[in-house]
Amino acid sequence: MNTHTSNSFLMSGQDYRESLKRYKPVVFIDGQRVQSVADERALQPGINALALTYDYALKEQYQILMTAVQSTSGKRVNRMSHINMSSGDLLNKLEAVRLICQETGCAQRYLTHDALNSLAQVSARLDDAKGITTHTDKFLNYMHRIQDQDLVLGVAMTDAKGDRSKRPHQQSNVDTYVHVVDYNAKHNGQHGIIISGTKAIVTGAPYMHELLVMPCRNMSEQDKDFAVCCAVPIDAPGITIVARPAGRPGEKLEHGAAPFSSKYGQTTAVVMFDKVFVAMDQVFYAGDWEHSHHLTYNYATxxxxxxxxxxxxxxxxxxxxxxxxxxxxxxxxxxxxxxxxxxxxxxxxxxxxxxxxxxxxxxxxxxxxxxxxxxxxxxxxxxxxxxxxxxxxxxxxxxxxxxxxxxxxxxxxxxxxxxxxxxxxxxxxxxxxxxxxxxxxxxxxxxxxxxxxxxxxxxxxxxxxxxxxxxxxxxxYRNYPIGSKVELVERILERGIGETPHPLAHIKNRAITQNKQPGKCCDQGCTVPGQPVMVDLPMTKK
Ligand SMILES: Cc1cc2nc3c(=O)[nH]c(=O)nc-3n(C[C@H](O)[C@H](O)[C@H](O)COP(=O)(O)OP(=O)(O)OC[C@H]3O[C@@H](n4cnc5c(N)ncnc54)[C@H](O)[C@@H]3O)c2cc1C
Structure with missing residues (x-):
């Protein structure tokens, strides 16, 4: 049954299962083509875990953890697709993820959360660099649709990568990384790009509604074509998904040897893109190599x-x-x-x-x-x-x-x-x-x-x-303010205090004192954290 909670739309676990029937992705498991993802036994433990994230958002006792109000729309949405606006949001996300993983081990859906939050940051950064607002506008349109339809996104970030010692443009097979093949494509009257290549590890791919394609590393100018971030429906023509069974499905296991993983577990899949058209309103950037590392850094954090x-x-x-x-x-x-x-x-x-x-x-x-x-x-x-x-x-x-x-x-x-x-x-x-x-x-x-x-x-x-x-x-190492700690000790040792010149004053750009990023104990530069709001719920860790 569909349920309206204030002005948002939240699916139940059963709605989610039914929603998968609207998609016709090309999926192979153990050498066999999957006819219907929703009905595929080998995928049930993964689908069960995802369904739980939907059902829990509808449970009154978990609503405050499993849902949140999206600041840009004022709508209550599943927390797994919500953008954090305070420390309290980050704490509540932690508690929500712990709650669903106590039940399922791994429920995948928080990857949607992590991807949307990093994309929000990078869209705003791109706009700032270019003096426009188009990236944020496009992102918000997209994100509001995902939230309003209560969809789940697969994160297609880890490329096949080929020879690890070489950069993307140096690979002998260009398809080891997803890349733009055509920046100016037309399809059914729509303008867009065409992408090809391979993402090697995508959790839950067959039972996602859409994939968010993101670069997995920072890109140099020569890697420009590999700096692509876009969204595609899971059944877009040209996508082939080669997956493993999710957990250890099977009735016999359920009643004995695998009491947990026969019920809950995730598939992982190789996802191959063969000249996939992506409409421009789903392309967050293509060729913006200077900004690719911000996305990977923000997503990773x-x-x-x-x-x-x-x-x-x-x-x-x-x-x-x-x-x-x-x-x-x-x-x-x-x-x-x-x-x-x-x-x-x-x-x-x-x-x-x-x-x-x-x-x-x-x-x-x-x-x-x-x-x-x-x-x-x-x-x-x-x-x-x-x-x-x-x-x-x-x-x-x-x-x-x-x-x-x-x-x-x-x-x-x-x-x-x-x-x-x-x-x-x-x-x-x-x-x-x-x-x-x-x-x-x-x-x-x-x-x-x-x-x-x-x-x-x-x-x-x-x-x-x-x-x-x-x-x-x-x-x-990169983020820790070691430079501030060095200065602290040098001050205690009274180096460079009063008349005594600092013994290393002649060294320009001294490496060890470079990193003086605002620390957690200094007044300068720190943004005052939002109020931590620990909700009054049965704590998941107790
Ligand atoms: C169960 C599971 C689920 C996952 N789900 C997702 C998902 O949903 N979406 C997604 O995008 N990714 C997913 N990942 C991928 C995950 O992010 C990667 O496994 C991780 O980033 C490591 O990449 P890799 O597996 O290719 O290993 P590699 O990069 O091959 O690393 C192997 C070893 O080599 C080292 N190494 C690699 N490159 C270099 C280098 N250039 N220089 C020096 N050392 C190097 C590494 O440090 C490591 O020790 C998942 C992984 C697992 C195991």
């Missing part, structure tokens, strides 16, 4: 902060499942020091990277061009770096507290074998108060989340999703 909340939701699942395993094994971690230590470590890891997300919100700043709010880049990158490396530690702890049974238990078919099941349920019971069925249920959940295919998937998405660790380290 929003997305890394979002990843923090997503993985905190995953941490919540491991904390709960780890505690259940301790109980099923006959222990209360409170009384067993080494198990308590492990549980405390798991909690500390989860909450420390989440705290970086909170700090990134609190120290967020208004973008000087768009006035929308941007999370602090240092805290966003530190939080993402922490989760990228600590995910393996989180898995280890889940394994430590659970024991080897998580990968050695008899399979679910044995549960119904009259010759063995009765005996197994007797001998494999531990805590007399916890039935065998509940013990193996918790064990299989931990296997599914940490030790099977899906566990590996969560490791790799944590490590590389939103950029590999080297990218985060570069951003932390």
């Amino acid at each position: 929003h997305h890394r902060q979002t990843c923090i909340a997503a993985r905190a939701g995953f941490g919540d699942l491991l904390i709960g499942a780890g505690a259940l395993m301790c109980e099923a094994n006959g222990f209360n971690p409170e009384n067993e020091t080494h198990l308590k230590d492990q549980m405390v470590e798991l909690i500390t890891i989860t909450e420390s990277f989440f705290a970086c997300g909170v700090a990134a919100s609190v120290y967020g700043k208004a973008d000087p061009f768009s006035q929308s709010f941007m999370p602090d880049p240092v805290f966003s990158n530190i939080g993402k770096l922490l989760l990228a490396t600590k995910i393996y530690e989180m898995h280890r702890i889940a394994h430590y507290v659970s024991g080897g049974l998580i990968v050695t238990l008899p399979g679910p078919d044995e549960d119904h074998n009259p010759e063995t099941s009765g005996k197994l349920s007797d001998v494999l019971r531990a805590n007399p108060q916890v039935p065998y069925e509940q013990r193996i249920e918790a064990a299989r959940l931990i296997e599914d989340l940490t030790a099977g295919y899906q566990g590996g998937w969560y490791s790799v998405i944590s490590l590389h999703g939103g950029g590999s660790p080297a990218a985060m380290k570069q951003e932390i």
